[in-house]
Every structure is written in C-alpha cells, then in structure tokens.
Amino acid sequence: MVSETVKLNNGLDMPLVGLGCWKIPNEVCASQVYEAIKLGYRLFDGAQDYGNEKQVGEGIRKAIDDGIVARKDLFVVSKLWNSYHDPKNVKSALKKTLSDMGLEYLDLFYIHFPLAFKYVPFEERYPPGFYTGAEDEKKGVISLEKVPILDTYRALEECVKEGLIKSIGISNFRGILIHDLLAGAKIPPVCLQIEHHPYLTQEHLIEYCEQAGIQVVAYSSFGPQSFIELDSELAKSTPTLFEHESVKTIANKHNVTASQVLLRWATQRGIAIIPKSSKKERLLDNLQINEKLTLTEAEVKAISALNKDIRFNDPFTWLNSKFPVFA
Numbered sequence: 055m056v057s058e059t060v061k062l063n064n065g066l067d068m069p070l071v072g073l074g075c076w077k078i079p080n081e082v083c084a085s086q087v088y089e090a091i092k093l094g095y096r097l098f099d100g101a102q103d104y105g106n107e108k109q110v111g112e113g114i115r116k117a118i119d120d121g122i123v124a125r126k127d128l129f130v131v132s133k134l135w136n137s138y139h140d141p142k143n144v145k146s147a148l149k150k151t152l153s154d155m156g157l158e159y160l161d162l163f164y165i166h167f168p169l170a171f172k173y174v175p176f177e178e179r180y181p182p183g184f185y186t187g188a189e190d191e192k193k194g195v196i197s198l199e200k201v202p203i204l205d206t207y208r209a210l211e212e213c214v215k216e217g218l219i220k221s222i223g224i225s226n227f228r229g230i231l232i233h234d235l236l237a238g239a240k241i242p243p244v245c246l247q248i249e250h251h252p253y254l255t256q257e258h259l260i261e262y263c264e265q266a267g268i269q270v271v272a273y274s275s276f277g278p279q280s281f282i283e284l285d286s287e288l289a290k291s292t293p294t295l296f297e298h299e300s301v302k303t304i305a306n307k308h309n310v311t312a313s314q315v316l317l318r319w320a321t322q323r324g325i326a327i328i329p330k331s332s333k334k335e336r337l338l339d340n341l342q343i344n345e346k347l348t349l350t351e352a353e354v355k356a357i358s359a360l361n362k363d364i365r366f367n368d369p370f371t372w373l374n375s376k377f378p379v380f381a
C-alpha cells in the first residue's frame with residue numbers, strides 16, 4: 055500500500071505520508087528504511103544533522119537492487135545543515151549527502167533552519183551539530199556567520215539547475231521571512247516543514263502557505279513524544295497527547311490508536327506528515343491512516359482546540375544561545 059500524493063508547485067507528486075529519520079539509530083536504520091519501502095513508504099525525510107544518511111542510503115539502495123522499487127518512485131529528502139549556509143559551501147555539502155547516500159539526486163533539499171552557523175570542515179566534525187570550533191565548544195557557545203538567507207537560497211537554485219536536487223524546501227521559517235524570500239526567489243520553495251501538533255497548530259502560518267502555494271509538512275506530529283528521549287524538561291512536563299482524553303475518546307470511537315488520530319488530524323487538513331519510528335511493528339500503523347480513518351469536522355475542530363502554542367524545538371534554547379528564530 056502506497057501513500058496518496060500531493061502535487062507540489064513544481065509539478066512533482068509528493069507522498070502525503072513519509073518516514074522521519076531523525077534519531078533512528080544507525081544500527082537499525084538501513085533495515086528500517088528497507089522494511090518501510092517493502093511496506094509501501096516512498097518518502098524518506100532525512101537530514102545531514104541526523105548522522106544516519108549513509109544508513110538511509112544503504113536501505114534505499116538495497117530496495118532498489120532487490121527490485122522492490124525504482125529510484126524514480128521514491129521521494130528522498132535531506133536538509134542543509136546550518137554550518138553550510140555560505141554559498142561557497144552549499145554544493146559541496148549537498149554532494150557530501152549524495153555521496154553518503156549513494157544517490158545521484160535528491161527530490162527535495164530543505165534549508166534546515168534560517169540560521170547560518172560558522173563553517174566547520176567535514177574532516178573536523180561531521181555532522182557538526184552545535185559545534186562551531188574547539189574554542190566555541192570550550193566556552194559552550196555557537197558562532198554565527200553573516201550570510202543572508204537569500205544568498206544560501208540562490209546557491210540551492212543553482213543545484214536545481216544542475217540537476218542535483220529537484221526541489222528546494224524551507225524549514226523552521228516564519229511567515230514574514232518566507233514573504234521576504236519569495237520576493238527574491240526565482241524558483242519558489244515547494245514545502246515548508248514545521249513543528250506541528252495539537253499543542254502547536256500554527257493556523258496563520260498554514261493559511262499563509264496555502265495561499266502562497268507552499269505545501270506544509272508537519273514534524274513532531276506526536277508533540278512532546280520525540281523530545282522526551284532528549285531529556286527535555288518541557289516535554290517531560292507536558293501531558294502526552296497519546297493519553298489526552300479528547301484524542302483517546304476519538305480514537306476509541308473509530309477503533310484506531312491515538313497516534314493514528316494525531317496523524318490523520320494533520321493529513322485531513324492537507325498537511326503532509328513524516329512520523330518517525332525505529333520499530334518495524336509501528337511502520338504500518340503510521341502509514342495506513344488515510345485509508346483507515348476519516349475524522350468528522352467536529353473532531354478535527356476539537357483536536358485543533360487543544361492548541362497551547364507549546365514549541366519543543368526552539369533554537370532560543372540551544373546552548374542558551376537565544377537565537378530568535380521564533381521569538
């Protein structure tokens with residue numbers, strides 16, 4: 055069973071449901087991706103920062119070699135990390151991802167955050183994460199580079215022209231920054247990837263993207279769940295959405311799981327999803343939501359009403375750097 059697709063503003067069809075690859079441990083990642091393809095997953099949402107692109111690529115290539123799927127039927131996604139925003143580093147960073155994955159092109163390459171960190175050579179540390187040099191590490195700080203977002207974006211447009219990527223995406227951008235980017239972009243971004251769950255519904259941003267022809271992709275659809283393993287105090291002190299009375303009541307009524315209600319609430323509003331799981335037994339549950347469940351309008355509204363504007367992934371909290379991405 056393969057997910058239904060949405061048409062992007064460049065004419066490409068993108069699956070509405072994909073597999074998120076953040077924190078899939080390297081030792082299970084290749085087999086998880088391979089298994090996911092066997093079950094019908096066609097979109098893989100990766101990133102340079104996740105440190106598992108070699109394994110994601112290994113799973114993909116095994117599935118292609120075994121004749122389960124052709125490259126053209128897959129939608130492979132990565133994200134440019136903050137350390138490579140300078141136009142002179144964009145293409146080499148992309149080529150590193152392509153070589154790690156063993157692929158010739160990506161279907162979609164996002165700017166992961168609108169934040170340009172100081173460049174770190176691959177041989178010094180890869181992926182660098184919050185590391186911007188030994189001195190900074192000692193002091194516990196992150197250094198930035200003065201690179202305007204449009205400069206990074208123009209370098210990505212060149213990568214599209216060269217056929218290394220089919221589409222450009224943006225992630226963790228707010229409305230006014232998108233508005234500004236669109237004023238200078240020659241190839242509009244196809245997708246905006248944002249944190250989105252019933253505690254952070256972001257209605258205005260979603261409405262803006264709809265009218266601008268940009269597809270919204272939700273990350274962390276299960277809210278606090280993904281951040282508990284990172285030991286986030288905020289996540290640990292926020293009631294889990296899986297046990298939320300409103301979500302559970304709706305799940306029981308439809309005889310589905312709470313996780314499926316959370317995912318369907320997004321797709322039913324036209325938002326693409328990329329739930330992550332390292333467990334094979336959860337893959338099918340997360341993929342089969344659209345066929346299995348249709349929420350009533352009142353149920354969609356009831357879930358949207360849980361909004362509390364709680365954001366678990368906020369650069370303001372990174373090493374106390376107070377980066378005002380969402381301030």
Ligand SMILES: NC(=O)c1ccc[n+]([C@@H]2O[C@H](COP(=O)([O-])OP(=O)(O)OC[C@H]3O[C@@H](n4cnc5c(N)ncnc54)[C@H](OP(=O)(O)O)[C@@H]3O)[C@@H](O)[C@H]2O)c1
Binds near residue numbers: 166272275332367
């Ligand atoms: N652009 C960005 O800045 C950004 C930031 C965060 C995430 N993302 C992307 O979005 C993807 C999804 O977000 P996420 O990984 O933060 O979180 P998520 O998909 O909301 O949640 C993942 C967590 O939920 C558990 N889980 C998965 N399926 C489940 C099910 N059916 N029932 C119960 N628990 C389930 C997983 O555990 P198990 O693994 O044990 O199943 C894991 O702990 C990421 O993998 C990444 O690709 C992007």
